[in-house]
Amino acid sequence: MSQNTSSAVMQQRREPHDSLDDFPTQPWATRALCEHVLNGRNLKGRTVWEPACNRGHMSGPLDEYFGAVWASDIHDYGTPRAFQHDFLFPVLPISEQPDWIISNPPFRLAEQFIARACEVASEGVAMIVRTSFLEGVGRYQNLFSKNPPSLVAQFSERVPMVKGRLTATGSTATSYCWLVWINGEEGTRLNWIPPCRKKLERSHDYAPGEVVA
Numbered sequence: 001m002s003q004n005t006s007s008a009v010m011q012q013r014r015e016p017h018d019s020l021d022d023f024p025t026q027p028w029a030t031r032a033l034c035e036h037v038l039n040g041r042n043l044k045g046r047t048v049w050e051p052a053c054n055r056g057h058m059s060g061p062l063d064e065y066f067g068a069v070w071a072s073d074i075h076d077y078g079t080p081r082a083f084q085h086d087f088l089f090p091v092l093p094i095s096e097q098p099d100w101i102i103s104n105p106p107f108r109l110a111e112q113f114i115a116r117a118c119e120v121a122s123e124g125v126a127m128i129v130r131t132s133f134l135e136g137v138g139r140y141q142n143l144f145s146k147n148p149p150s151l152v153a154q155f156s157e158r159v160p161m162v163k164g165r166l167t168a169t170g171s172t173a174t175s176y177c178w179l180v181w182i183n184g185e186e187g188t189r190l191n192w193i194p195p196c197r198k199k200l201e202r203s204h205d206y207a208p209g210e211v212v213a
Helices: 027-037 059-063 107-120 137-144
Strands: 047-050 068-073 100-103 124-130 151-155 176-182 189-193
Touching: 027 059, 027 124, 027 151, 027 176, 027 189, 047 059, 059 068, 100 107, 107 124, 107 137, 107 176
Parallel strands: 047 068, 047 100, 100 124, 151 189
Antiparallel strands: 124 176, 151 176
């Protein structure tokens, strides 16, 4: 049997050690978190920090739901209102403890990002990761056996993330989910995010000339 070498199947998120891991998050995927996973939590009365904000494709949608949004990244992408900061540095660069930390963490640092976020956020943490992130003996021993998420929210649709750019027409063979830790909640629930891309996409999410289907 010949190997399937289509770009969608072969594209894998494996980055060099010093890579910025530049895979912008689809804005509709963040809206899906707020509307289908965190709904009913009075987000307008909460603060949120996005510590790997890239070009603002996640912090922008978060601003539609939360009362206040802080955005930072280790690299300066020129994102308006964002500041440059290494999230794993032990000193907080913001004036108060955020209620939530929500992000698309660098893949090779995801475990460290989750541990740091759970230390800092007063209410909860949400991280979008590949569904395969749930696998692995080492990750189970180091993370999930000690600090399992309160909720695994699996996308029923694919969330195309393309290296270095946001596109309305990209495809992917990679499955994603939101992992959510809520302070004070024990046990892990599994939910599915229903098909919602068409409802939650906005024409202003993409560069001029990108057409929303």
